[in-house]
Amino acid sequence: MRRCDTLRPFIVMDIVREAAGLPDAIHFEIGQPDLPPAPGVVRALQHFRGHVPYTESLGLYALREAIAKHYHDTYGLEIGPGRIALTQGSSGAFLLAYALTLDAGETIALSDPGYPCYRNLARLLDIEPLAIGVDAATDYQITPDMLQNHEIRALHIASPVNPTGSCYSSANLQALCRHCDERGITLISDELYHGLTYDAPAQSALAFSDDAIVISGFSKYFCLPGFRLGWIILPETVMRRAEIVLQNMQIAPATLSQEAALHAFDPEYLATVRETFRTRRDYLYEALTPLFDIPVKPDGAFYLWADISRYSDDSLTFARELLHQAHVAVTPGVDFGANRTRRFVRFAFTRELEHLQEGVRRIKRFLGKT
Amino acid sequence: MRRCDTLRPFIVMDIVREAAGLPDAIHFEIGQPDLPPAPGVVRALQHFRGHVPYTESLGLYALREAIAKHYHDTYGLEIGPGRIALTQGSSGAFLLAYALTLDAGETIALSDPGYPCYRNLARLLDIEPLAIGVDAATDYQITPDMLQNHEIRALHIASPVNPTGSCYSSANLQALCRHCDERGITLISDELYHGLTYDAPAQSALAFSDDAIVISGFSKYFCLPGFRLGWIILPETVMRRAEIVLQNMQIAPATLSQEAALHAFDPEYLATVRETFRTRRDYLYEALTPLFDIPVKPDGAFYLWADISRYSDDSLTFARELLHQAHVAVTPGVDFGANRTRRFVRFAFTRELEHLQEGVRRIKRFLGKT
Numbered sequence: 001m002r003r004c005d006t007l008r009p010f011i012v013m014d015i016v017r018e019a020a021g022l023p024d025a026i027h028f029e030i031g032q033p034d035l036p037p038a039p040g041v042v043r044a045l046q047h048f049r050g051h052v053p054y055t056e057s058l059g060l061y062a063l064r065e066a067i068a069k070h071y072h073d074t075y076g077l078e079i080g081p082g083r084i085a086l087t088q089g090s091s092g093a094f095l096l097a098y099a100l101t102l103d104a105g106e107t108i109a110l111s112d113p114g115y116p117c118y119r120n121l122a123r124l125l126d127i128e129p130l131a132i133g134v135d136a137a138t139d140y141q142i143t144p145d146m147l148q149n150h151e152i153r154a155l156h157i158a159s160p161v162n163p164t165g166s167c168y169s170s171a172n173l174q175a176l177c178r179h180c181d182e183r184g185i186t187l188i189s190d191e192l193y194h195g196l197t198y199d200a201p202a203q204s205a206l207a208f209s210d211d212a213i214v215i216s217g218f219s220k221y222f223c224l225p226g227f228r229l230g231w232i233i234l235p236e237t238v239m240r241r242a243e244i245v246l247q248n249m250q251i252a253p254a255t256l257s258q259e260a261a262l263h264a265f266d267p268e269y270l271a272t273v274r275e276t277f278r279t280r281r282d283y284l285y286e287a288l289t290p291l292f293d294i295p296v297k298p299d300g301a302f303y304l305w306a307d308i309s310r311y312s313d314d315s316l317t318f319a320r321e322l323l324h325q326a327h328v329a330v331t332p333g334v335d336f337g338a339n340r341t342r343r344f345v346r347f348a349f350t351r352e353l354e355h356l357q358e359g360v361r362r363i364k365r366f367l368g369k370t
Numbered sequence: 371m372r373r374c375d376t377l378r379p380f381i382v383m384d385i386v387r388e389a390a391g392l393p394d395a396i397h398f399e400i401g402q403p404d405l406p407p408a409p410g411v412v413r414a415l416q417h418f419r420g421h422v423p424y425t426e427s428l429g430l431y432a433l434r435e436a437i438a439k440h441y442h443d444t445y446g447l448e449i450g451p452g453r454i455a456l457t458q459g460s461s462g463a464f465l466l467a468y469a470l471t472l473d474a475g476e477t478i479a480l481s482d483p484g485y486p487c488y489r490n491l492a493r494l495l496d497i498e499p500l501a502i503g504v505d506a507a508t509d510y511q512i513t514p515d516m517l518q519n520h521e522i523r524a525l526h527i528a529s530p531v532n533p534t535g536s537c538y539s540s541a542n543l544q545a546l547c548r549h550c551d552e553r554g555i556t557l558i559s560d561e562l563y564h565g566l567t568y569d570a571p572a573q574s575a576l577a578f579s580d581d582a583i584v585i586s587g588f589s590k591y592f593c594l595p596g597f598r599l600g601w602i603i604l605p606e607t608v609m610r611r612a613e614i615v616l617q618n619m620q621i622a623p624a625t626l627s628q629e630a631a632l633h634a635f636d637p638e639y640l641a642t643v644r645e646t647f648r649t650r651r652d653y654l655y656e657a658l659t660p661l662f663d664i665p666v667k668p669d670g671a672f673y674l675w676a677d678i679s680r681y682s683d684d685s686l687t688f689a690r691e692l693l694h695q696a697h698v699a700v701t702p703g704v705d706f707g708a709n710r711t712r713r714f715v716r717f718a719f720t721r722e723l724e725h726l727q728e729g730v731r732r733i734k735r736f737l738g739k740t
Binding site for chain 2: 228
């Protein structure tokens with residue numbers, strides 16, 4: 001098979017397209033926040049004048065400093081701006097992390113279910129993705145014992161996890177960092193949904209290892225998905241190599257996105273964002289619990305992973321019927337791997353409460369629960 | 371050697387950094403236009419309001435339509451928007467073209483001298499770059515006979531060429547398209563500097579082959595480098611695979627860049643851009659001809675390739691001395707390959723005429739020509 005044929009499409013994109021054709025559709029399928037940016041971000045763009053040159057390949061130094069300050073303020077971690085690079089979305093950061101860490105033919109461990117881009121980007125670079133099956137028994141976390149019998153070069157985790165919203169516990173995160181550091185395995189920690197945590201603040205892998213690669217960005221908590229701006233924190237020893245890869249891969253991220261993102265660290269705005277999603281999470285979890293088996297209450301992100309097996313053993317057909325009969329769009333679990341994903345669908349709570357409520361009413365009717 | 375160690379840095383970046391520390395430096399090193407965007411682009415950004423969602427992975431349909439119209443108006447070619455995808459700069463388009471076309475271990479032919487990102491991106495994907503030496507004998511063009519004895523899967527050309535500014539003739543471009551089509555070789559044609567041609571309008575490879583992959587973007591002629599917005603035109607048969615790769619690699623290009631770029635096709639503005647660079651080209655070519663051997667007068671782009679061998683056999687040392695003694699920054703030829711590049715430097719005419727004139731005065735003094 002040719003390299004590019006090994007990448008699998010996102011089935012949810014068909015759902016997104018079909019739902020876009022239904023004016024009254026309820027959207028539980030969309031993995032991006034619906035809130036407007038922080039007021040300072042909007043003002044910065046409106047005051048735009050003149051020439052828009054490339055920035056440095058690692059990104060605007062002032063923005064790297066702002067991110068360093070964010071790690072100080074949020075986690076009490078001292079990360080110098082010299083260890084931070086801006087990337088074209090977190091997608092660009094994943095690709096950079098893989099290119100820096102893995103040669104063709106080497107293996108990266110990924111959780112199943114998990115974010116499908118990881119394995120697709122691995123295949124793009126001829127890296128072998130190794131699926132580690134996880135479930136509610138470990139709150140959908142990979143634990144060190146699951147890695148015992150595998151020869152891996154890197155481990156890629158995400159916390160909060162897409163699609164389940166579970167967070168890695170500090171104890172397990174620390175144990176994974178130790179496991180990886182002792183074996184020369186690179187731990188790549190996707191912390192893109194940090195900030196959107198509702199029960200306890202999430203801990204960064206950087207609290208436990210200076211060799212961990214941490215990836216985050218402005219698309220979720222900061223509500224700037226279309227800005228295509230992510231960041232990566234790397235060990236100091238690889239920064240020069242990272243710069244060389246980025247010079248070639250991106251030249252630099254979009255300049256206006258970077259300049260406007262300087263105004264994204266607005267505590268009052270961010271607190272409102274978190275509370276908005278917390279309210280939605282609380283509502284949707286309560287509303288769906290009588291209808292589906294929900295193995296974990298999401299601690300973070302804006303997703304909820306629901307077992308539909310009392311109604312169907314085929315989440316794709318279930319999602320299609322729900323869309324066409326009730327005009328409710330959800331993401332079929334099969335997009336997230338092969339580990340019992342035909343029994344699950346993912347709900348995203350990325351619309352206002354009234355929209356979610358109408359969705360729940362329709363689902364009840366669809367399931368004959370009224 | 372690990373994969374990421376096979377990428378070579380741009381030496382010019384050291385020059386850029388050192389020149390940035392000299393307030394009175396003259397900049398011949400910078401490969402981006404200095405002109406402000408078209409007025410409509412500026413206005414579009416200033417009117418920005420509210421939410422910034424992702425666009426479709428292939429980019430805003432209206433922008434793909436605008437690009438299709440541009441090919442109709444400029445080249446008389448009918449390219450449907452369904453064959454066009456927006457990418458994160460032309461860098462993203464190169465990576466996509468390589469991922470779609472070449473498996474690990476396969477070979478891509480590149481010209482030497484040539485744009486160094488090509489070979490670095492090839493190495494990132496474990497593709498073998500094959501350097502084809504070119505010189506003034508063919509106006510720095512690759513010709514079909516240079517490819518006769520090589521087993522290649524793809525050929526990547528650029529017209530106008532960075533660093534020499536030469537354009538591929540229609541006859542040679544047609545011959546290369548035929549050569550590639552007959553042998554199942556994918557021709558990738560980088561047409562990023564189209565529009566910035568001063569003697570005859572450049573022809574697109576799409577005029578001669580529907581199987582050619584054409585890459586261009588908004589960074590040069592449209593003067594939007596910091597927007598990070600390129601495009602790629604692909605055969606219809608690979609569009610679905612391209613969409614899948616882009617979903618993973620970029621999700622989508624920056625939304626604001628795309629929305630503003632809708633206003634970039636402004637004929638009056640673009641005519642002014644072209645005339646501005648033509649005036650600079652005419653001046654600099656005349657001014658430098660007495661000082662250096664300039665093998666080809668640039669037909670396009672904003673670069674001039676100057677043989678310094680009557681002064682030095684080491685372009686890197688020459689560039690450093692010129693910077694430190696005369697505060698004039700140029701790009702050492704070694705950044706562009708290994709084919710007699712130690713004898714050349716590249717001049718970019720990306721600053722106003724007075725700046726270029728002052729640079730020439732300083733170079734004359736430096737060379738003892740006054």
